[in-house]
Amino acid sequence: MKRSTRALPVPSFIHRWLSGFGRASVITLDHAGALGILSVGIVKAIAQGRVRSQDVLRQMYIMGIQSLPIVFVTASLAGIVTSQQGGYQLASTSPAYLLGTLVVQSVVLELGPLLTAIVLVGRIGARITAELGTMVVSEQIDAFEALGRDPVAILGAPRVIAGVITMPLLVGFADVIGIAAGMVAANLSTGLGTEAFLYGARLFWHSWDLFYGFSKSVVFGLIIPLVSVHMGLRTKGGAAGVGLTTTQAVMFMILALLIIDAMFPPLLLQ
Amino acid sequence: MITYRNIHKAFDQPVLQGIDLTVDAGEMFALFGPSGTGKSVLLKTTLSLIVPDRGDVEVDGISVYRGGPDALGRVRRRVGYVFQNAALFDSLNVYDNVAMGIPEEELARTAKLDVARRVWSAIETVNLDPAEVMAKIPAELSGGMRKRVGIARAIVGRPKVLLWDEPTTGLDPVNTAAVERLITRLSDELEVTSLLVTHDVEGGLLMCDRVAMLDGGHLRFCGTPDEFRKSPDPRVRAFVDRAAAEAALDNGTNAA
DSSP, X not given: OOOOOOOOOOOHHHHHHHHHHHHHHHHHHHHHHHHHHHHHXXXXXXXXXXXXHHHHXXXXXXXXXXXXXXXXXXXXXXXXXXXXXXXXXXXXXXXXTHHHHHHHHHIIIXXXXXXXXXXXXXXXXXXXXXXXXXXXXXXHHHHHHHTTOOHIIIIIHHHHHHHHHHHHHHHHHHHHHHHHHHHHHHHHHHOOOHHHHHHHHHHTOOHHHHHHHHHHXXXXXXXXXXXXXXXXXXXXXXXXXXXXXXXXXXXXXXXXHHHHHHHHHHHHOO | OEEEEEEEEESSSEEEEEEEEEEXXXXXXXXXXXXXXXXXXXXXXXXXSSOOXXXXXXXXXXXXXXXXXXXXXXXXXXXXEEOTTOOXXXXXXXXXXXXXXXXXXXXXXXXXXXXXXXXHHHHHHTTOOHHHHTTOOGGGSOHHXXXXXXXXXXXXXXXXXXXXXXXXXXXXXXXXXXXXHHHHHHHHHTTOEEEEEOSOHHHHHHHOSEEEEEETTEEEEEEOHHHHHTOOOHHHHHHHHHHHHHHHHXXXXXXX
């Protein structure tokens, strides 16, 4: 009997969906593999003492000191808005001092770490990707390798170390500023006094909350430079390639931050 | 000596398809070919800046891809690479850029004064005034000066082999001639093996002992400059004629 060799017809939308899913899976695995290799390279460079402390300090200055003004503005506004909206919601239903609880918990658990991280994505993440991307397309990364230098140890590791150290410090600063701004705003908008605000803040305070917020900041401080270095070193093409990679890196970092942020409560707040 | 054995490399399309080529010790060798034929790709496989899909490269008997974990490091210490656009590090001044050409371990055990002397001497060798340029960053230099600093960085490590990737691209005729004189002088003075990838066919034919032409992923020609000029191969002839026409056009434009 003669066998038919014709394939069964597959509806075009299934074909398209499957090929799109396959492409996305390959790209995801490619990024995951490259991020893994980069992480191993950074750990090796640190373990072998090949990271220069002055490079780390320089990156800490750029990420930390130079970010203070924008973090100050963002944290102040976050505290003020939380305080005003909380005051409006609680005005007729709950004791006024609960506004202190609301502001402190919101800032320490969520707004401080997340808003600071998003600010750093724009200020530092995009900068790192564009800088390293430009070095790739102008063959400076090739030059490092040709001269027997390890670009991961020289360019990648100092940025990642600086991110992990600087981010918790910035988040601590953001927390203090956000709470102070929220306290002033509560006083101006609802007439809540400092003592009542602090009483509310202490009423539901757990030291664990601080650990929770700082744990997030350490993870965010690792993710932002790691992803931005990874994306920068993968840049292809000329100026257009640098622009495209920087945009992709910013999207990738914000998505990663939000996913990790959503994973924290079930892991650490149960 | 540099030996390329059966080098294959494909990106979206095959670029190099089984290249076998030997550049003898002390020889000055030019590699020609139309744009996009993989000349720079072949050059970059020498230092594993691009890894071939198949094949191996040997530099002075050290196998880059089969020589074990230290082989690449040993090869990179023997080779100076001059990049097409110099590839100077933007954030470093000329002194630090050139000093980066000294291998890391050597730099660590060399006294600062000796490093400074070597950097000074390398900058002088490429006909720049060290006192004038050392503190400048690359953005403050002209295109010709950047190329020279790139050459100084490649020679300061006292290499046995020099790889030149389009060293005259983007330069005006005066600077092109000056850089070509510099290449010839350095190759003689330093007694190095030189492999030169260039679009400047006339310059390459005048400077080099032997030349080769890549075309369609294959080595189309390998021989002396005289044999290249007289080659009956129609692809070689067409390339030589086109290069001559482009050179005449360039000269005409510059004269005007």
